[in-house]
Amino acid sequence: MGLSFVSRRVLAAGAVVVAGTLGLAACGTDNGGGSSASAPSEGGVRVVHPGKLTTCTNLPYEPFEFKEGDKIVGFDVDIVDLAAKKLGLTQDVVDIDFAVIKSGAAMAAGKCDVAAAGMTITPERKANIDFSVPYFDATQALLGKKGIGIKSLEEVKTKNLRLGAQASTTGLDYVRKQGFDPKEFADSPKELLGLQSGQVDVIVQDLPVVLAWLKKPEVADKFELLASLDTGEQYGIGLKKNADPALLKAIDEAITTAKADGTYEKLYVKWFGKKPGELG
Incomplete structure (x- = not known):
């Protein structure tokens, strides 16, 4: 048996209220990248996707970033992985046009947290994005x-x-x-x-x-x-302009520590076949 007209009106009104409430909740957590960044990660930084450090890059750019089977690998990927592990996050790499990366638009739109794309630090780029300490002499x-x-x-x-x-x-x-x-x-x-x-x-x-x-x-x-x-x-890891200080600090510390404890040299030899300073 069907509902009366009055009952249908009451239920319809209730549905509108619920939908409106859900819509407002979604608007309140959308960061432009289609996911919530309302809560910090385990490492105390705000990220585009919970539990992940999302990296924008431009493929292929061997040996810095390229596909090996279904996996994206390379020197840049390994460098960002050091920071991701420090923060208790898993790195997720997104392939995107380099012009959108260097302009800062990708990070400003919430497409990623950081950019690692063999990207040289320049005054023009620093006007639109923040950079980590240098990690490669190019x-x-x-x-x-x-x-x-x-x-x-x-x-x-x-x-x-x-x-x-x-x-x-x-x-x-x-x-x-x-x-x-x-x-x-x-x-x-x-x-x-x-x-x-x-x-x-x-x-x-x-x-x-x-x-x-x-x-x-x-x-x-x-x-x-x-x-x-x-x-x-010199290359640097890019971040959104006025980046989260905790995220920038974690990346800088990961690079600095790797250079001090020998990890950086191991990664350099792994991808370039020579020690830093011997490339050419």
């Missing part, structure tokens, strides 16, 4: 066809060679400041493909990435490291 490099006969960036210009660079990177910024207008590629795999397919003659990229490429026979057979460019760069 150098740019030139990769080109074997026998091309150049050993400097200047020779790229004098020989009128076509130069390529990855978009939104300090490598691109550096060669532009040297008077070049390189062809831009959306990510590092597309940049390498541009070289392999003859779209450009030489590319500029971070030295460790170039060295990782040269471990692949299909690259090493045809291409070689032409020159290293000492640009004085």
Whole structure:
């Protein structure tokens, strides 16, 4: 038997009240990333997803971050893991466009807690995001066809060679400041493909990435490291502007402790095959 009209009205009104209450509760805990960050983690920091330290990165960027089977691994992943374990959290890595990372938009929108993407600390980026203490001294490099006969960036210009660079990177910024207008590629795999397919003659990229490429026979057979460019760069772990001091402190302490107790050197040798200072 059906309910009377009055009974249906009463139940309907009650449902509206309950729904409204739930809606307000949800609005009160939404941080923009689709999950609650209303309570601190076990380590005393506020995170996008409870129990996790969510890291934004841009794949692949071997040996800093790349896929090995279904797992995302790399030097950056291991560095952030040190902080995650210190906080009693599990790291969760999210692949996202690098431009959205370096602008700070990804973290501001609650997509992640930190960013680890082989990201150089620059004044422009510091205007939008906070950085940890430096964890890697970076150098740019030139990769080109074997026998091309150049050993400097200047020779790229004098020989009128076509130069390529990855978009939104300090490598691109550096060669532009040297008077070049390189062809831009959306990510590092597309940049390498541009070289392999003859779209450009030489590319500029971070030295460790170039060295990782040269471990692949299909690259090493045809291409070689032409020159290293000492640009004085340092990588940092990125955080939202005006970051949670407890989270920033945990990351800084994890990096500093790792450098002091030998853990950093072990990770460096694991991913680069050399000790810090010996890379090139």
